[in-house]
Amino acid sequence: MADSLVSIQIIPKTKNGEDVIPYVDEAIAVIEEAGVRYQVHPLETTMEGDLSELFAVIEKMNRRMIELGSPNVISQVKILYQPSGASMDKLTEKYSK
Numbered sequence: 001m002a003d004s005l006v007s008i009q010i011i012p013k014t015k016n017g018e019d020v021i022p023y024v025d026e027a028i029a030v031i032e033e034a035g036v037r038y039q040v041h042p043l044e045t046t047m048e049g050d051l052s053e054l055f056a057v058i059e060k061m062n063r064r065m066i067e068l069g070s071p072n073v074i075s076q077v078k079i080l081y082q083p084s085g086a087s088m089d090k091l092t093e094k095y096s097k
Contacts, residue, residue, distance in 0.1 A: 002037070004051040005080040005088060009044040010061055012070035023068055027061045034060070039088060048088050051081055
């Protein structure tokens, strides 16, 4: 059972002021490769899983941005840690149509 929800907005600095969207696409690909449950939203992506596993994904995302040539990265992170279980579906079920 997942014990955490982590939302991340990754903001890589680009070398020459290029569009960041290809970098963000790569960051989302890192999440996809990790195999954790996630949802992409307009300004952030939310992941569901074990807290330590999600922190490892965030680390990989940041490292990937550097590999792509970004000199630095800002990651804005929100965390819900709930040892009894955390679920995106449970938190948003009343809004589902």
